[in-house]
Amino acid sequence: MLRSPAIRSFRMAAWLGWQIESNWTDPFLFAIYSIIKPLAAAGILVIMYRVVTQQAFDTPVFAYLYLGNAFYQYVSAVTTGVSWAVIDDREHYRTLKYIYVAPLNIPLYLFGRGVARFLTTTFAVLIIILFGVGYLKMPLALNTIQWPLLIVSLVLGTLMLGLVGLILAGITLLTARHSYYIGDAVAGALFLFTGAIFPLDVLPSYLRPVGYALPITYWLELMRRALVGRVAQAFPTFSTLSDGQLLALLAVMTLALGIISLVVFRWCERLARERGLIDYTSNY
Amino acid sequence: MAVNTEPNLNHLAIQTEALSRIYKIRGAKKGELRERVALEEVNLSVPRGELFGLLGPNGAGKTTLIKILTTLLSPTRGRAWVAGFDVVRESEKVRPRINMVSGGETSGYGLLTVRENLWMFAQFYGIPSRQAHQRIQTLLEMIGLADRANTKSSDLSTGLRQKMNIVRGFMTDPEVLFLDEPTLGLDVQAAREVRAFIRRWMDENPNRTILLTTHYMQEAEELCDRVAIIHEGRILACDTPTHLKQATQHEAIFQLWVDPEQALNPLALENLPGVLRLHHQWMNGGLQIEISLAEEGVLPLVIGELERQRAHLRSLQKRQPSLEDVFVQLVGLRMEEVEREHSNGYHPDPQE
Numbered sequence: 001m002l003r004s005p006a007i008r009s010f011r012m013a014a015w016l017g018w019q020i021e022s023n024w025t026d027p028f029l030f031a032i033y034s035i036i037k038p039l040a041a042a043g044i045l046v047i048m049y050r051v052v053t054q055q056a057f058d059t060p061v062f063a064y065l066y067l068g069n070a071f072y073q074y075v076s077a078v079t080t081g082v083s084w085a086v087i088d089d090r091e092h093y094r095t096l097k098y099i100y101v102a103p104l105n106i107p108l109y110l111f112g113r114g115v116a117r118f119l120t121t122t123f124a125v126l127i128i129i130l131f132g133v134g135y136l137k138m139p140l141a142l143n144t145i146q147w148p149l150l151i152v153s154l155v156l157g158t159l160m161l162g163l164v165g166l167i168l169a170g171i172t173l174l175t176a177r178h179s180y181y182i183g184d185a186v187a188g189a190l191f192l193f194t195g196a197i198f199p200l201d202v203l204p205s206y207l208r209p210v211g212y213a214l215p216i217t218y219w220l221e222l223m224r225r226a227l228v229g230r231v232a233q234a235f236p237t238f239s240t241l242s243d244g245q246l247l248a249l250l251a252v253m254t255l256a257l258g259i260i261s262l263v264v265f266r267w268c269e270r271l272a273r274e275r276g277l278i279d280y281t282s283n284y
Numbered sequence: 285m286a287v288n289t290e291p292n293l294n295h296l297a298i299q300t301e302a303l304s305r306i307y308k309i310r311g312a313k314k315g316e317l318r319e320r321v322a323l324e325e326v327n328l329s330v331p332r333g334e335l336f337g338l339l340g341p342n343g344a345g346k347t348t349l350i351k352i353l354t355t356l357l358s359p360t361r362g363r364a365w366v367a368g369f370d371v372v373r374e375s376e377k378v379r380p381r382i383n384m385v386s387g388g389e390t391s392g393y394g395l396l397t398v399r400e401n402l403w404m405f406a407q408f409y410g411i412p413s414r415q416a417h418q419r420i421q422t423l424l425e426m427i428g429l430a431d432r433a434n435t436k437s438s439d440l441s442t443g444l445r446q447k448m449n450i451v452r453g454f455m456t457d458p459e460v461l462f463l464d465e466p467t468l469g470l471d472v473q474a475a476r477e478v479r480a481f482i483r484r485w486m487d488e489n490p491n492r493t494i495l496l497t498t499h500y501m502q503e504a505e506e507l508c509d510r511v512a513i514i515h516e517g518r519i520l521a522c523d524t525p526t527h528l529k530q531a532t533q534h535e536a537i538f539q540l541w542v543d544p545e546q547a548l549n550p551l552a553l554e555n556l557p558g559v560l561r562l563h564h565q566w567m568n569g570g571l572q573i574e575i576s577l578a579e580e581g582v583l584p585l586v587i588g589e590l591e592r593q594r595a596h597l598r599s600l601q602k603r604q605p606s607l608e609d610v611f612v613q614l615v616g617l618r619m620e621e622v623e624r625e626h627s628n629g630y631h632p633d634p635q636e
């Protein structure tokens with residue numbers, strides 16, 4: 001046998017996920033869709049910002065919300081990418097039982113299935129940032145980007161989002177087809193609490209703890225800091241924390257989330273086995 | 285001193301001990317939970333190298349048993365071992381040694397070609413890529429699908445997709461292979477090819493084991509070294525097809541074709557002393573009667589009764605007992621009658 005089950009689970013699932021993600025139409029249409037979709041999403045925010053604030057795009061506030069919004073796309077994409085594989089394989093392709101019978105590491109298989117969404121979202125985020133810098137003159141310079149912080153934060157953040165996706169995948173195992181939307185629903189519900197488009201201080205004091213308890217909040221802050229440094233740090237919420245402290249907080253929260261998500265996923269798997277849900281097709 | 289309670293499993297591919305599975309099903313009323321027994325105290329031992337058949341109507345518990353043995357479903361009670369490992373406690377050790385194919389479904393990634401689908405599953409099992417391609421090619425040729433290897437599986441007919449899935453199950457060369465109704469939905473020719481393929485695969489290596497479920501009597505008779513007859517979650521009999529049929533050998537089974545002048549009263553025939561069972565159906569303009577008698581000497585009584593009812597005998601044939609007769613003897617109904625009852629009545633688990 002070649003490779004450990006962990007490596008082959010992740011590698012082949014990533015290959016499969018990419019085939020599914022990229023082969024639904026011809027490459028030209030796929031490329032057009034991949035460019036237009038993120039630009040349209042960013043365009044809505046840009047117009048709202050302009051109408052509501054009447055301010056220019058080269059202000060710190062715009063950079064704060066524009067980057068927060070751009071990176072927030074990962075939340076929906078990665079969590080859905082990981083959890084949706086359960087529905088896709090069980091209800092659509094009817095292969096989940098064969099995946100479960102195979103000697104695979106299921107959490108890593110699901111992470112692998114999320115890779116394609118991560119890659120297409122990375123492309124979308126790049127387009128959005130290039131549009132922001134090139135056309136809207138957002139204050140971001142290549143020579144001030146903290147590349148090591150950016151890479152470490154992106155890797156850690158992606159892992160953290162994958163772990164959230166794993167919890168949702170466990171819940172999806174126990175529910176019917178409408179949980180297709182579970183990733184989007186969770187991303188939508190948390191949008192206002194993570195400081196994506198405004199600092200947590202804007203929230204009423206009784207809602208702020210929700211934001212502080214979410215690792216996504218720290219991750220978004222780190223991504224902004226890696227790209228626009230002091231501009232981001234000037235905002236009040238985390239101004240007293242250094243980059244290192246934020247990174248440490250994110251790492252600790254990701255570790256805790258890792259333990260929680262594995263426990264939850266295994267528990268859901270056990271319930272799914274007890275209830276006969278692994279190959280259940282709801283035919284919704 | 286600790287006592288080892290594990291059974292000696294060295295020569296067994298599959299063993300179950302009082303294996304039971306009860307489904308809890310939501311009733312029509314809110315909060316109502318009902319129980320349905322899918323498997324009840326199933327004890328099976330399948331030695332390595334055997335092609336073992338589970339024969340029973342839809343809803344008998346065959347798929348439930350396979351799901352438990354392939355680690356997809358937890359048993360409610362009892363234990364099971366596959367390839368020497370407990371399917372619940374040691375499922376990680378069971379999975380590399382098994383594979384499974386379910387008939388009558390169109391599973392597979394439609395946007396991948398047949399070859400890509402198979403290659404990907406071979407990678408899941410850690411088979412080196414070159415070896416996987418060789419095995420895939422060999423098996424596709426054996427099953428007659430080589431010319432469609434580069435076709436997207438969504439473009440295949442149901443039968444061809446089923447063949448692709450059969451290759452997926454066999455290509456990992458599992459110690460124990462589970463085939464759940466492998467010829468379900470296939471046309472006669474394709475089913476024959478699949479049966480020949482299964483037999484050839486078994487003949488190649490005496491250590492391979494297959495557990496095959498079917499509700500086709502002929503398939504069980506043709507393929508299986510031993511057959512267990514399962515009905516309503518219980519194993520009613522388990523032996524070689526020959527021995528099972530010998531158990532009904534003391535009965536005399538006749539097929540009669542008659543032309544009745546008036547409506548036949550089958551009850552009068554059934555009530556004759558020595559008539560054990562009777563089944564009749566209209567066929568090719570005449571009435572076909574299949575009748576099981578305690579002994580051949582009862583036959584003149586039957587013919588006399590037919591004459592009395594003005595049903596003219598066209599032909600008469602004595603036939604050897606089949607697995608169908610064994611099933612009828614054990615259950616009291618033909619398999620198709622059980623399935624008809626099942627489809628008309630309450631059956632809450634659509635997948636079983």
